[in-house]
Amino acid sequence: MHIFKNPNFDFIRWKWQAIAVSWVIILAGLFQIWTKGMPKGVEFSGGTIVLVRFQQQPNLDQVRNTLPGGGANAVVQSYGDPARHEVSIRVHSREVEQGTSLSNTAEAVVDALNKGGLGPIKPASHLCASATEFNCVSGRRIVGPTVGAELQRRGVLATVFALGGILVYIAFRFRFSFAVGAVVATIHDLLITMAFLAFFKYELSLNVIAALLTITGYSMNDTIVIYDRIRENMRSMRRDNLATIVNSAVNEMLDRTMITGGLTLLSVIALFLFGGEVLKGLAFTMIVGIITGTYSSVFIAAAIVVIWQGRSPVKVAPAAPVAPTGKAASGKAAAKSGKRRAS
């Protein structure tokens, strides 16, 4: 069974249009972040989140109004399974808090709700013990303002080092132009995903950061698979120019790209639909990341290799990778020539 019967699309022809579209999305995303700001999760901005489970689904505006200061800086959202009547209340606690007194803010929120007639909610030190207990706090998270900066620093460091490591690895296994293509494609994916996170107003949380770093891995995986076939074709199609070689590699891998991308996307969509509130941001990030990661392998990573090397015929084949056995290597060459005859 095949999805595409002998596909022969000229992907590389559309490289400039594809790059233009990517730029438009990235710039729009940056503009959005620049003007409206990227909403940051409590881990990064500092503050308090209290998850309150009410007896009945309350009116969110009413909840907001009961908060200190009319809830001007508070974020009030319903949370998770609707049957739980759970509301996530986030307030900023900007002042530097000393000692072990962080949790006062949580108690203050519960007090305010009780004064506003939404209770009686049990004190925040008591947590909902079972799924059927209501009028209680089911969880809370309090982050001092100093933690965020450190997390941000570490997230950026992790990304920079991961990209650096991959640049070196691909340059060693393929060619420098391949490494540049792969890294640019990955940065492209991160920017596009950030743009979509901003468009859809997802918060930058620790889970989203984990997902962003995951798509670094996924995008790289997809790119290397395509590169691998390009490298192979460079040896069997010496007389063709690079654009042709890249196109044929992408076309040969098209079935695989669609199946892998599609199936991974399916499982991430399952995560988005059924994974619960906590994983929603993470799953959304991975959905965007998998789509753009698949797209960028062809239109960014492979395109950059073509643009970098120009349209000259390939003169020197890259060094052969270490084959597990001599038999496999010769078998592969035979397979290659056979396939070219067949097509």
Add this chain to the structure above:
Amino acid sequence: MYKNLRWKLLTIAVVFAVFFAVGVYPMLAAHFHWPVPAALQAKALKLGLDLKGGVELRMRVNTDDALKTTTTSTAEALRSSLATQTITPTITLVSPTSFRVEGVPQDRAQAFRSAADEITQTDYDINSMPGGVYQFTMKPNIERDQREQAVDQTMQTIDRRVNELGVVEPSIARQSNNDELLIQLPGVSDVAHAKEIIGKTAQLEFKLVEAGPGAKEDLLKQYNGNLPGDLEIVPGSGGDAGASYVVKKIAPVTGADLRMAKPGLDENNQPAVHFELKPSGAPKFGKLSGENIGRYLAIVLDNKVISAPRLDGRITDQGRISGGFTAETANDLALTLRSGALPAGLTSLEENVVGPSLGSDSIRAGVIASAVGMLLIIAFMLVYYKLSGINAAVALICNLVILLGLMAYIGATMTLPGIAGFVLTMGVGVDSNVLIFERIKEEIAAQRGVRAAINAGFSRVFLTLLDTHIASLIAAAFLFQFGTGPIRGFATTLSIGLFVNLFTSIFVSKTLYEFELSKRQTPALSI
């Protein structure tokens, strides 16, 4: 050609059975209430706090406190040593790591230097300034060691305290290489109490009372507003400045000299804390109480006087602290005294509390999402690759079972982002199978025999997989290096998943092909 087939199949069966027993069976058993052998139960997969509920605290150790203690006691030791040689300079604390000595007579400089060298050993740099002024600053390497020690001691003390609280499987970890601690207390729901126990410095000191109790200003007047350098004013119980005491700065006996502390009652049947002294502490307490009969001894906890009883006789082995305790506060104080004082105060940076029902909601959602994703993938593989799809399904299931088993075996923790790592592992696993199957299809299209096509498919794709997996491992390594709690959980799941995937998609899948081919005379392939 397939002479090793039997052994390969056996290996797969054994590996699968072992990891199923370690990783999957205890979970199923917990859900369905089946019996589990104790050895397996001990190895069962650990769930992160976000899944099983509990308290996570991130705290900074204020290591300055510990340095200040050291510097103060060094300065005081120098003061009393100089006093015996009738040198009485003014000594002031400049920073947690330095103090300044002023007013050393010119002709006594030599005696001062030798006393200073003896007291400060070589831990402090001495900077001599004109006019008999000396600045003592702790050496950077000593400062570093002291900070390091303060964090280590804090961790040990907190560990003892949470163990006394009866928390099962607590975790106290240092965050990279700084002063931050991540304290995880699974299953704890009384957060406020836990924090009070952990955060209490519990610096117990016995100091001789010079004057008091009285209002701070009145006490100062007794000294004409100028307190001698070796004395200090400490507020009374509850921080009441109106009932302050003037006490000696140096405490001859501290909480470190206690061997045992337990709650009890005093002579008025009020809750109190009974303590016993260590063999090393007993003579000190004996000397302190024996030489000062009739005077008052302030019992100072975290810089507040709890009570100041009169010394009626020599006390050597045991004593009692009373003063406005309830049964619970007496119990808490005894617990914190038993576990030792924190060498430094703690600042709360972050506090994450997951209620037990929130955690179980997350587990259910994660399991449903993973199961749905898995079923969709397997259904597609069976339709698209026909019988070969069975190989892929077996490889995928093997992959997940071994992954769970390995995580349980090495004691890794399953977190919510870890579930996401599972989904990604499935994705990469599918990719490996698809790559191999597509390659085999190509090889067959090039009119190669089935056996040769399968061999070429596997060996060629092996190189691709090696490249993609190494690149992913590089990324995962940096995630682990720089990530915090949940991200690390994710990186762990991902890295193990990558290794397992190489085994299942290459070895398991290929062995299954060999097994299928060995059954038939003229091989044909359903792909």
